[in-house]
Amino acid sequence: xxxxxxxxxxxxxxxxxxxxxxxxFDHFYLTLQAAVDGIGIAMGSTSLVADDLASGRLIAPxxxxxxxxxx
Numbered sequence: 672x673x674x675x676x677x678x679x680x681x682x683x684x685x686x687x688x689x690x691x692x693x694x695x696f697d698h699f700y701l702t703l704q705a706a707v708d709g710i711g712i713a714m715g716s717t718s719l720v721a722d723d724l725a726s727g728r729l730i731a732p733x734x735x736x737x738x739x740x741x742x
Contacts, residue, residue, distance in 0.1 A: 675714055675738060682736035703729075716740070 673695070680686050694711065696702045703720060706713040707728050723729040 678738055679714060679736065682738070683733075 677686070680688050694705065696705065699715060699719075702713045703715060703723070705711060707723060712732075717724075717731075720729055724731060
């Protein structure tokens with residue numbers, strides 16, 4: 672979901688912030704596993720990462736801003 676980063680950065684008042692490096696994975700679950708493995712940070716639906724957040728495998732470093740859900 673690369674497009675969501677720009678949307679999130681805009682809501683966080685950081686639209687010009689650029690990453691030093693990035694990786695792209697073929698599937699969202701590979702992105703989440705990379706974050707669990709400590710390779711970097713990822714953005715995703717809270718409902719899809721709820722178990723990982725509850726167990727401490729992932730953390731939510733920011734309470735806000737949150738993007739609206741999409742159908």
